[in-house]
Amino acid sequence: KNEVEQSPQNLTAQEGEFITINCSYSVGISALHWLQQHPGGGIVSLFMLSSGKKKHGRLIATINIQEKHSSLHITASHPRDSAVYICAADGGAQKLVFGQGTRLTINP
Amino acid sequence: SQTIHQWPATLVQPVGSPLSLECTVEGTSNPNLYWYRQAAGRGLQLLFYSVGIGQISSEVPQNLSASRPQDRQFILSSKKLLLSDSGFYLCAWSVAWGIETQYFGPGTRLLVL
Numbered sequence: 001k002n003e004v005e006q007s008p009q010n011l012t013a014q015e016g017e018f019i020t021i022n023c024s025y026s027v028g029i030s031a032l033h034w035l036q037q038h039p040g041g042g043i044v045s046l047f048m049l050s051s052g053k054k055k056h057g058r059l060i061a062t063i064n065i066q067e068k069h070s071s072l073h074i075t076a077s078h079p080r081d082s083a084v085y086i087c088a089a090d091g092g093a094q095k096l097v098f099g100q101g102t103r104l105t106i107n108p
Numbered sequence: 109s110q111t112i113h114q115w116p117a118t119l120v121q122p123v124g125s126p127l128s129l130e131c132t133v134e135g136t137s138n139p140n141l142y143w144y145r146q147a148a149g150r151g152l153q154l155l156f157y158s159v160g161i162g163q164i165s166s167e168v169p170q171n172l173s174a175s176r177p178q179d180r181q182f183i184l185s186s187k188k189l190l191l192s193d194s195g196f197y198l199c200a201w202s203v204a205w206g207i208e209t210q211y212f213g214p215g216t217r218l219l220v221l
Binding site: 042050093095097101 | 140142146151208
């Protein structure tokens with residue numbers, strides 16, 4: 001069993017839909033990261049959180065430390081949101097353990 | 109502002125040949141530096157990290173090595189490439205203290221034939 005599990009692995013939705021991607025982890029963490037990987041491979045850090053909730057534009061990330069679970073939400077999804085979304089657990093010393101990623105496709 | 113560079117962008121190498129991938133960071137001092145690999149169909153995996161010049165920690169046993177000859181330069185090497193070394197290699201940096209965001213380079217796509 002992976003230390004960081006994401007669901008779903010693949011997600012296809014229509015433009016405008018509300019998107020939720022889930023991440024569960026089994027290790028103790030100091031922070032949980034959400035990353036976005038574009039089709040060309042480049043990775044952008046979206047959020048780093050250790051408690052509660054963070055919002056940036058149409059993106060919202062939440063974490064429940066007791067349940068070892070985090071979610072990434074996208075409101076009013078757009079085709080340009082199509083990418084692979086990766087959660088990563090920082091177990092300490094900034095050494096990240098990654099989930100397998102969720103491939104999101106938003107159709108116009 | 110800080111930027112991170114990696115080169116080459118793509119590389120095709122025969123089995124048994126040597127490898128050198130370079131990563132440099134601009135606009136910051138004494139960063140933590142990381143090498144990750146993403147094999148085809150698999151998730152990202154931390155290979156090496158460095159908290160300072162000459163200080164390298166390896167996370168997984170493998171055919172690769174890393175060096176940090178200067179504060180903002182991180183090099184990934186191999187003496188003899190294996191087919192299993194193929195993948196997408198990403199360098200990243202973070203501020204050297206606390207719980208910090210990691211910033212990723214553009215990556216090098218390596219194909220070993």
